[in-house]
Amino acid sequence: MSRSEWQKSTFSGASNECVEVRVVDGTVELRESDAGDIVVRTTPPKFAKFLQGIKAGEFDHLTT
Template sequence: MTSSAWQKSSYSGANSDCVEVRVSDGLIELRESDDGDVIVLTTRLNLADFLQGAKAGEFDHLTTS
């Protein structure tokens, strides 16, 4: 298994509640920095679709509990 290091946005600063990303064996892995045991595997196309939706505000109505 070939994996790059986990990276988070520089906009996150010292916050521990952010999304981290890395590439592993050609797949893109996403996780929350405060819960590193949960990893979502996705493809470049799926990530591009997600980012496009986020930029368009498709997820703005979602809240966390």
């Protein structure tokens, strides 16, 4: 099994309240730093589409 290390945004600094991401056998895995036992898995194309939506502000209404 090919695993990469968990990565988080450099904008997070030393905070443990961020989303971490890694790739395992071609699958993208996401988790929250403070809830590391819950892992969401998706495909690279779906993850790319999700990131595009974030950058476009598609989910901004969920932060209020």
